[in-house]
Every structure is written in C-alpha cells, then in structure tokens.
Amino acid sequence: MAAALAPRPTHPPNAIGVVVLCRKPDAADAVNRLLRRAGIRSQCLHVASGSDLESLLESQHPELVFIAADDRLFPIESIAGLRARREPPPSVIVLLEECTDAASESALVAGAQDIASLLAPRRLVLVAQREIAAQRNTRALIASAAASADYRRALDVLREGSTDAIAEVVEGIVIDANPAWLNMLGYTELGSIDGLPLMDCFDPLSHAALKGALSACLHGHWPAEPLRLRALHADGSARPIDIELSLGAAADGEAVITLRVPAVAGDDSGDLREQLARAIRTDHTTGFLHRAHLIDTLVERCSQPITGGVRYLCAVQIDHPEQVADRVGPLAAEGLIAMLADELRCHLTPNDLAGRFTGSSFILLMERGTSADLERWAAHIIGAVREHAFVVAGREVRISLTIGLARVIGTDTDGAMTRAMEAIRLSRNEGGDRLMIRDPEPSAGLADDRHWAQRLKAALMDNRFRLQQQPIANLHGGAADCFDLLIRLQGEDGADILPSEFLAAAQRNDLMRALDRWALGACVALAAQRSGKGFFVRISADSLADQTVVPWLKTQLATAGVDPSRIVIQVPEAEIDRHPDAAEILRTELRKANMRFAVEHYGFGRDPIHLAAHLKPDFVKIDGKLMQGLAQQHELQASVRTLVAHAKSAGARTIAERVEDANTMAVLFALGVESIQGRFVQKSEAVVLG
Numbered sequence: 001m002a003a004a005l006a007p008r009p010t011h012p013p014n015a016i017g018v019v020v021l022c023r024k025p026d027a028a029d030a031v032n033r034l035l036r037r038a039g040i041r042s043q044c045l046h047v048a049s050g051s052d053l054e055s056l057l058e059s060q061h062p063e064l065v066f067i068a069a070d071d072r073l074f075p076i077e078s079i080a081g082l083r084a085r086r087e088p089p090p091s092v093i094v095l096l097e098e099c100t101d102a103a104s105e106s107a108l109v110a111g112a113q114d115i116a117s118l119l120a121p122r123r124l125v126l127v128a129q130r131e132i133a134a135q136r137n138t139r140a141l142i143a144s145a146a147a148s149a150d151y152r153r154a155l156d157v158l159r160e161g162s163t164d165a166i167a168e169v170v171e172g173i174v175i176d177a178n179p180a181w182l183n184m185l186g187y188t189e190l191g192s193i194d195g196l197p198l199m200d201c202f203d204p205l206s207h208a209a210l211k212g213a214l215s216a217c218l219h220g221h222w223p224a225e226p227l228r229l230r231a232l233h234a235d236g237s238a239r240p241i242d243i244e245l246s247l248g249a250a251a252d253g254e255a256v257i258t259l260r261v262p263a264v265a266g267d268d269s270g271d272l273r274e275q276l277a278r279a280i281r282t283d284h285t286t287g288f289l290h291r292a293h294l295i296d297t298l299v300e301r302c303s304q305p306i307t308g309g310v311r312y313l314c315a316v317q318i319d320h321p322e323q324v325a326d327r328v329g330p331l332a333a334e335g336l337i338a339m340l341a342d343e344l345r346c347h348l349t350p351n352d353l354a355g356r357f358t359g360s361s362f363i364l365l366m367e368r369g370t371s372a373d374l375e376r377w378a379a380h381i382i383g384a385v386r387e388h389a390f391v392v393a394g395r396e397v398r399i400s401l402t403i404g405l406a407r408v409i410g411t412d413t414d415g416a417m418t419r420a421m422e423a424i425r426l427s428r429n430e431g432g433d434r435l436m437i438r439d440p441e442p443s444a445g446l447a448d449d450r451h452w453a454q455r456l457k458a459a460l461m462d463n464r465f466r467l468q469q470q471p472i473a474n475l476h477g478g479a480a481d482c483f484d485l486l487i488r489l490q491g492e493d494g495a496d497i498l499p500s501e502f503l504a505a506a507q508r509n510d511l512m513r514a515l516d517r518w519a520l521g522a523c524v525a526l527a528a529q530r531s532g533k534g535f536f537v538r539i540s541a542d543s544l545a546d547q548t549v550v551p552w553l554k555t556q557l558a559t560a561g562v563d564p565s566r567i568v569i570q571v572p573e574a575e576i577d578r579h580p581d582a583a584e585i586l587r588t589e590l591r592k593a594n595m596r597f598a599v600e601h602y603g604f605g606r607d608p609i610h611l612a613a614h615l616k617p618d619f620v621k622i623d624g625k626l627m628q629g630l631a632q633q634h635e636l637q638a639s640v641r642t643l644v645a646h647a648k649s650a651g652a653r654t655i656a657e658r659v660e661d662a663n664t665m666a667v668l669f670a671l672g673v674e675s676i677q678g679r680f681v682q683k684s685e686a687v688v689l690g
Contacts, residue, residue, distance in 0.1 A: 016132055017062030018044040020095075021053050023071040027095065030118050031066055038125040040132065045532060050074040052531060057086055063135040064128060066116070068095045069107075080111025088138050091131035099123065150248055150258075163263035165241075169198050170254045172214065184241070184261060186234030198259075203230035203238040205346075209631045209663040212670030217245045217257050221477045221669070225662040225680075228346055237391065240342045283356040285334055286341035294355025298365055301353060302413045306367060307683055308468070308486065309658075310500065312374050313413075314364040315404040315420040316344065316381075319432035321360035324399060332393040339390050340399070347381055347629070349660040351679065361424075363417075369624045369658035369678070371407065371437070378403045378435045380629035386433065400433035407439045415440070452505030456489070460514055464490040467522050472536070472655055473681045475669050482534040482568070484677055485526070487519050512540040520553055523567065528560040536568040536598060536619075541575045545582045550589040563594075568619060570598035573605040576615070587615055600657070603643050612650040620647040622673065624658025631663035641671045648672070 018035065020028035028046035035042040045060070047053045050073055056062070067074055074082075076094060083089035094107040094115045107115045113131055116124035165181040167174055174193050185201060187193060193200070198214075199207055206229040216222040226242040233239055241261050248256040281293045289297060302311070318324065318340070325333040337360070344362065348354060353365040368374050382401050390397045404423025408416040419438035427436040459465055469483040489497040506512050516539045523537040543549050557564050569590055576583040576599060587597045598619035602608055603626050612620060622643060630636050644654050656668050659678035668676060 016040055016042045016064065017060060018042045018064045019047060019056055019062045020044060020066040021047050021073055022068035023048060027068055034121050034125055035128060062090055064131060065090045065092045066095050067092060070097055076110045083111055088142055091135055093127055147248060165261040167259045169257045169259060172198055174198055185231060201232055203232055205632045206230045208637055208670060209666040212666035213245055214257060216666060216669045217247050218255055220247060221475065227662050227666060230346060240346050285338045286356050288341060289355035291357055294363060297353060299413050301365055302408055302411050309367055309369045310371050311367045311408040313406050313408055313416040313420045314366055315424050316362040317402045317424045318360040319400045319402055328392050328395060328397055336390055336392050336397060343385060372625050373628050373658060374405055376625050376628040378405060382435060402427040402432040403435045405437045409440055449505055449508055452502060453509040456502060456506055456511050459489055465518050466490055470677055471682050472675050472677045474675050475673060482536060484536045485523055512542040513546060516540055516543040521556060524556045524560050524562055527562045527566050534566045534568060536570050538570045541579060544571055544575055544579055544586060550593055554593050565594050568596040568598050570600045572601045573599050573608060576611060577605045608643060609646045612647050612652055616650050617652050619655055620652045621655045621657050627656060627658055627664050631667050637667060637671060644672050
C-alpha cells in the first residue's frame with residue numbers, strides 16, 4: 001500500500017488547499033490572511049522552488065496555486081503543461097506587483113486562470129472565490145461521473161452473470177447480490193439474504209474489521225486493499241474469503257457499498273501450462289505451497305536482505321496427529337488439515353509465506369517489527385485453535401497446536417529450520433499446546449563487544465550511518481505529512497546493518513549519545529532539505545537524561561532555518577517509566593522550544609493512562625505488539641479503545657505502530673486511531689541527504 005491511503009486532498013473537509021510559490025513566505029502569509037478574512041477556510045502552504053511545487057501537486061492535490069511571477073521561480077509559459085499533468089488540474093493565479101491588461105493577456109495565453117496583486121486585495125479575493133467555485137464544481141462533476149460509471153459497470157457485470165461474487169449494501173443491509181455471491185454462501189435465492197444485515201453473512205470474529213472497513217469506505221478513506229473475512233455458509237461453517245470494497249453511486253439518496261470477491265481460477269480456466277505449474281506448486285488440500293516448492297521459495301526469499309524488523313521461521317504442528325486420525329479416520333483427518341489451513345490463513349498477512357511441510361505440520365516465513373510481535377501472534381494462534389471446535393464428518397473435533405519459532409540470521413535458512421523443528425520436538429516432549437522459541441546464542445563476549453565498539457566508532461568517523469524513513473499515514477485520507485526516521489549502519493561492504501545487530505553493543509559501550517546526536521543532526525538536515533514535512537526521531541535513555549540535548553538541537557535548527565515544530569522527539573514508554581523526572585524535564589524543554597514529544601511503544605508500561613494524563617505528549621504511538629490478533633480479539637480491541645480514548649483526552653494524537661494488514665487497519669479506523677505506520681502503509685526507504 002502506498003503512503004497516501006486515498007487519492008484525495010490532504011486538507012481537512014471543506015478546507016481549500018492553497019499553494020503559494022514565492023521566494024519568501026511573507027507573500028504566502030499575506031494570501032492566507034486575505035482568504036481567511038474573506039471567510040475562506042484555506043490551508044495555505046509555501047514552496048520556494050519549481051521542483052517543490054511539482055512534488056506538492058503530486059502529493060497534496062491543492063485547488064488553488066498562486067505563482068509569484070516577479071520571483072522567477074517557475075516559467076509562466078509552462079503553466080499549461082503544469083496543469084495538464086494533473087487531474088483535475090488546479091487553478092493557477094499569477095501574482096504580480098501590478099495588474100495590467102497586457103499582463104492578464106500573457107497569463108491567460110500561458111494557461112493561467114487569472115492574475116492578482118497583493119496591492120489589490122479585493123480583486124485577489126474575488127478571483128480566488130470564483131476559482132474555488134469552479135474547482136468544487138469540476139471535482140463534484142468528476143466524482144459524479146466516476147461514481148456513475150462505476151455503477152453502470154457493476155450493473156453490466158451483474159447482467160452478464162459475473163463469476164465474481166458481488167453484493168451491494170446500504171447502511172449495513174444487503175440490498176442486492178448476484179448468483180455467484182449466493183452460491184458462495186450456499187443459497188439459491190436472493191430472498192435468503194435480501195434485506196438482512198450484512199453482518200449475518202460473516203462470523204462474529206470478522207465483525208470488527210468489517211464494520212471498520214464499511215465506515216472507512218463510506219467516508220471515502222478505504223484503500224484498494226482486500227479484507228480477509230470469515231463468511232458464514234448456509235451449512236453453518238465459516239470459510240475465509242478475500243473481499244474488496246468500493247463506494248458506488250447513491251441509490252435513492254443512500255450511499256451504496258459494493259462488495260466483491262474475485263473468482264478463483266478453476267481447473268478449466270487460464271493457460272494449461274499455468275494450471276500445471278500451479279498444481280505443482282500448491283498443496284491441493286490446503287492451498288499452501290508444496291514441501292519441495294516451499295523449500296526452494298524459502299531459500300530464495302531468505303537470500304534477499306530484510307529491510308527492517310525481524311525474520312522468523314514458524315513451524316506449526318498438530319499435537320498428537322495419530323490420535324486425531326484414529327478418532328476421525330484418515331480421510332476426515334485430511335479435511336481437518338484443510339480447515340486448520342483456513343484458520344491459519346485468516347491470521348496471515350499478504351507478505352507471509354506458508355507451506356505444508358509434512359502431513360500434519362506447516363512452515364511459515366514471517367517478517368514483523370520485533371520478535372515480541374511474533375510471540376504474541378503465535379500465542380494468539382495457539383489459543384484460537386484450542387478454543388475452536390472443528391466440525392469434521394458431522395463430529396466436533398478439538399485439537400491443539402505446538403509452534404516453534406526460530407529467527408533467520410542472514411541467509412541461514414537451514415539453521416533456522418533446524419532450530420524451529422527442535423523447538424517443536426522439545427515442546428511436544430513437554431506435552432505440546434505451547435510456543436517455544438529457539439534463537440541462536442548471542443555472541444556477547446568481551447572480544448565481540450570490543451569489535452563492535454571499534455566498528456561503530458569507525459562508522460561515526462567515516463559517516464557511514466544512514467537514515468531510512470517510514471511514512472505515517474492519516475487514516476482519514478491524504479498523503480503522509482510525517483515520517484518516522486530509522487537509523488541504519490552501512491557496513492564495510494556497503495550493505496545495511498539493522499539496529500537489532502548493533503544497538504546492544506552501542507549501549508554497552510556508552511555510544512548511544514553519539515548515535516543519537518548523529519540521528520538528530522541528520523534529521524535537521526533532512527528537514528531543511530524538505531519543506532513542510534514533520535519528522536519523528538527517537539532518542540535513547542542516555543540522551544533522555546542529557547539536559548544538553550534540547551539546547552544543542554535548538555542551535556542546529558536555528559542554524560538550518562528549520563521550524564522546530566516539525567521535529568518530534570520520541571522516547572519509549574519503558575524508558576519514561578524508568579526515568580519519569582528526566583522525561584518530564586525533556587517534555588517541558590521541548591514545549592518551550594516549540595518542538596513536539598511522542599511516547600512510542602505505548603500501552604505496556606506500569607500505568608500508560610496515568611502517563612498520558614500527566615505527561616501530556618503530543619503523540620502516543622500504540623505498541624505494535626497490540627496489533628497482533630487485534631482484528632480477531634474483542635478484549636484486545638477494548639484495551640486499545642481505552643488507550644485511544646485516554647490519549648485523546650490528554651490531547652495526544654494517536655498513531656498505531658507496525659500495522660501489517662488491511663483487517664488491522666479497518667479495526668483501528670473503527671477504534672478511532674488517527675494514523676498508522678508499518679509495512680501495510682509502506683516499507684521504510686532510504687533517505688538521500690543533499
């Protein structure tokens with residue numbers, strides 16, 4: 001998913017997006033004041049170069065663009081081309097010292113809508129009001145035409161008997177469905193579900209995600225991402241489906257949401273060679289990869305370096321499979337394997353790799369933000385399967401799982417596989433129904449520590465540290481206006497080394513303050529290079545207690561000419577709990593300096609609610625561990641809802657960390673979380689500093 005959750009303007013509802021291209025911000029401030037005094041709710045942004053203007057038009061979709069012609073930052077004759085590259089094109093008004101007929105003619109010929117002058121404020125406001133009305137009419141017409149075209153296409157598909165399963169919903173009620181949708185749920189007549197709540201078609205475990213997605217879609221903020229839900233079949237069974245949502249044309253004044261489940265290519269569809277290749281790759285019972293293809297794919301995937309977080313092999317084994325087969329019979333046992341695969345599939349993200357390893361076991365390759373995320377994920381799966389009653393051949397069957405986790409270090413797939421299977425064996429010897437983690441032994445010896453200290457000091461001297469950025473996306477639409485900055489070490493061979501490999505050694509060798517200063521300095525340089533964006537940069541416990549950090553950072557910002565409010569200093573909740581007085585001093589000093597403060601990994605401390613109320617941070621970043629299983633666990637959703645409510649009451653904006661899938665995003669939308677970050681939004685990417 002891209003950083004922008006929807007291709008729409010990033011300004012608040014009913015606000016006017018305005019960009020002013022001029023050398024100094026004074027002109028932009030003056031335009032903003034004139035518009036606001038005239039009652040126009042504008043969100044005015046200043047840019048100082050043609051390239052910044054092009055970039056902002058791509059990401060922000062403003063409605064009005066003022067170009068100060070006398071500053072010669074953009075060739076007036078290129079205005080027509082600038083507008084032609086956007087849909088819909090913004091209105092361009094040329095700012096001049098004096099408005100003349102000749103200047104007006106030149107601007108119109110070049111493609112501008114008009115000219116204006118700050119010395120003639122009444123004319124400027126009238127021109128802006130006219131163009132705002134034209135923009136709103138144009139955009140409404142485009143939206144209406146697009147909605148009408150979508151609805152006509154949907155009707156055509158229905159008439160032609162699409163093999164995609166399609167249903168239409170108004171205010172949560174099913175108003176129409178095609179035969180493929182009915183067949184998917186095991187019905188033969190529309191009357192079986194017409195007029196019933198959509199939720200009746202889905203397992204209660206899917207309700208939270210579905211409600212959030214419907215709400216987001218209704219407000220125009222749902223990305224083009226499928227939801228993985230459990231559809232209820234007429235026979236009472238729950239089956240996983242991937243469903244797409246889109247907002248259609250209004251029916252009798254009510255917004256219609258279209259739900260679509262794309263048809264899966266059957267054995268008689270597609271190219272014969274592709275069918276054969278698919279059959280060779282895929283286990284028929286589970287739909288996961290066959291063992292041979294799984295191993296090849298694992299090796300191939302692990303040969304690619306991970307860009308952030310951790311990579312683990314997860315071995316999943318049914319406890320006492322022989323006894324299960326004896327109880328239900330070998331054929332029914334295969335059906336049970338298929339049901340278990342469906343259960344697992346509901347908890348996987350699109351980036352996870354899954355395969356059937358033996359008759360009763362699976363191997364998964366998973367990437368998450370931290371090992372703790374995977375521990376919570378595995379514990380949730382074990383609990384969910386333990387509580388689930390599988391119905392096999394008319395009989396209720398309960399099973400348990402043993403899960404072994406092993407971290408993949410570099411390309412050592414064999415070593416990770418060996419450790420994961422050893423974890424399974426040890427867990428089964430202890431009775432099964434549990435999780436065991438077998439990570440490689442850390443090399444924390446004195447010699448290794450000295451080696452890392454030397455490498456880190458050399459990297460600081462050689463300036464071989466790098467920043468990566470991860471966008472923080474607004475759940476209510478618009479492009480990312482803030483970025484989380486992550487530190488990377490460029491090894492002697494040029495490859496990136498993740499913080500998980502060097503931060504512990506840096507802490508033991510008293511190097512964290514030096515790394516923090518490098519990261520803060522690089523953040524200031526990036527902010528000076530990119531106007532308008534906010535940047536989150538984390539500091540360690542060592543810098544938390546260092547009262548020279550804020551004065552030093554103020555000096556750096558002043559020298560670079562960067563607005564301090566664009567810098568957000570983030571500190572883990574655990575460190576704040578350990579050093580509450582230092583955290584309060586830091587928060588006070590940041591507020592005085594007009595910088596902002598964030599609590600990250602929020603929700604697992606001694607008393608997060610009291611912390612937010614007392615410290616009053618600008619942001620709280622809800623711990624990514626709480627995202628694991630959020631879409632299926634009502635108790636977890638209640639906990640997050642409480643954290644969000646108290647954070648907002650303390651005046652903090654809420655951001656969810658390490659969001660991996662659309663279902664979690666949908667639930668977060670319903671819970672009132674304002675922004676998210678993680679691989680679902682976009683993987684982190686390298687930053688190039690000028």
